[in-house]
Amino acid sequence: MRCLATWGPRNLVALQSHRAALEARRDQLAADNAVFRTRIQKLRSDDRYIERLIRRELGYARSDELVYKFADDNNDETPAR
Secondary structure: OOOHHHOOHHHHHHHHHHHHHHHHHHHHHHHHHHHHHHHHHHHHHOHHHHHHHHHHHHOOOOOOOOOOOOOOOOOOOOOOO
């Protein structure tokens, strides 16, 4: 390993840049974790949130409902469903 005394200002700038990038990544991960904590809490306690997820993600509907699916105008292929 090289002696720290031989490291120059260029290395210091590179390390500071790397540190800033790591701090930005840390902050983004902390924000992501906050979103995940909120979602977990809703999944544990909010039945309406769960119902919305099931409808949106899985395409479920109640037995007394009709679901209309429209082809996307931007997509030339029709959906497989």
